Amino acid sequence: MNIDTGKVTLVGAGPGDPELLTIKALKAIQAADVLLVDDLVSDEIVKYAPPGARVVYVGKRGGCKSTPQAFIEKLMVMAAREGGNVVRLKGGDPFIFGRGGEEVEHLREAGIHVEIVSGITSGLAAVTALGVPLTHREHAHGVVFVTGHAHSDAQGPDWQVLARAVRDARLTLVIYMGVSGAQRIQNELLSALPGSTPVAIVQHASLPGQRHAITTLAQLYETIVREQLASPSVIVIGNVVSAAASASSSTAKSLAA
Incomplete structure (x- = not known):
């Protein structure tokens, strides 16, 4: 009472x-x-x-x-x-x-x-800022939000199981707090997902200092280190990210013209 x-x-x-x-x-x-x-x-x-x-x-x-x-x-x-x-x-x-x-x-x-x-979660805001959907009738039939940082007393996500689910059910995987464990996450996801799987890393989503990088799963950790991306960042993995990659490529071509 x-x-x-x-x-x-x-x-x-x-x-x-x-x-x-x-x-x-x-x-x-x-x-x-x-x-x-x-x-x-x-x-x-x-x-x-x-x-x-x-x-x-x-x-x-x-x-x-x-x-x-x-x-x-x-x-x-x-x-x-x-x-x-x-x-x-x-x-x-x-x-x-x-x-x-x-x-x-x-x-x-x-x-x-x-x-x-309720509030808009950063996993949604991050992809929206790139003009990318989390679900798409042709590319992603659902979305999984998961944390890359487990409670001290709890076991972390089973990344290999998640990788198979993303592949078989055609899902988008959104990882919060995953930058510090990116190398391990990448290695375990590669057990079931191809290295060419599109990935976006978005830091400070929706803020003036927002930064992002578009890469592939095989280059996830290397990209984070090279671009000096840090927390708070959201990692988005799945075919929907290919739309952001295409947009970035088109922008680069137009600037070069």
């Missing part, structure tokens, strides 16, 4: 571009008393918070010093029990690799009312 407290809203801030916020997300931010902000949320989005709101940065990024998850959950409960309208502002979507599920469970167990506002 919920006790008489404030509430917590888990808000997806999208991939970074403020114009990709939903109206519902914007309204939630503007009504916040306390804003707990993830590391990947842009300053332009935080500026929508009301002047009197308390903003607390609780960054979490792979490979960097992060705020412990237990501490973030404790902050949310404390702020809600003080009667505040608490917004947990997360990059992308709260329920796609955003630990939103863990936080909802903890808050409900504590008797806190929770609402969730």
Whole structure:
């Protein structure tokens, strides 16, 4: 049973571009008393918070010093029990690799009312920025979102099984947090996918500093090193990426003409 407290809203801030916020997300931010902000949320989005709101940065990024998850959950409960309208502002979507599920469970167990506002996930924004679909009637009958960074106590994805599924079911594979493990991911995916499989790596999707590279699975790790692509990046693998490769080739030809 919920006790008489404030509430917590888990808000997806999208991939970074403020114009990709939903109206519902914007309204939630503007009504916040306390804003707990993830590391990947842009300053332009935080500026929508009301002047009197308390903003607390609780960054979490792979490979960097992060705020412990237990501490973030404790902050949310404390702020809600003080009667505040608490917004947990997360990059992308709260329920796609955003630990939103863990936080909802903890808050409900504590008797806190929770609402969730969806956001555009970076895996979608990354390919959209390149003009590429995730699904296509001729090239991809579905899409798989997977993390390349497993929880310390959990076994990571079985890349060889995923490779066979991508090949046999004609799927697009979207990998979050996969740059640091790109060499191993590449080697294991090559067990079932041809080296010529198109790949896109997109860093800082939707932001002014966005960078990307179009390559093949056989050249994935080499491309990341050569182009100095780093986290946060999304890796997209599948035939739909060939559209981006064709567009890049056409642009290069027109510039050379």
